[in-house]
Amino acid sequence: MADGDFFDKVYHVVRQIPAGRVTSYGAIARYIGAPRSSRAVGYAMNAAHSHPDVPAQRVVNRIGLLTGKHHFQGSNLMAQLLESEGVEIVEDQVQDFSRVFWNPADELGEFE
């Protein structure tokens, strides 16, 4: 892949997260070969509004907290979307996080 498409790599991975599962910014960053770019992954999600096919609600931080909820419309749209997919949320925290966590490296193998 070309070097200018960091965001595209992020979106490519996020699109493959199954409904009912979540992953973290750091896991995505590491998977696409940029282990220190988790922050940039978050910024990519911020820009994901122009990519309707990217399920940004399935990306949370490393401890399962919905840190990006304020970037969705409404106060808890992010939590509602996740719960409608079967992910239980309490106080912006994903319940059974280790169980619903979806690790791209485990499920997809190596990137590209």
Add this chain to the structure above:
DNA sequence: CACCTGACCGTGT
């Protein structure tokens, strides 16, 4: 053009 900021994370004291 230089500096700042933000949906983060790992490491070091």
Add this chain to the structure above:
DNA sequence: TACACGGCCAGGT
């Protein structure tokens, strides 16, 4: 156990 710091990408001022 808790806090500070550096690194990462892109866009705004």
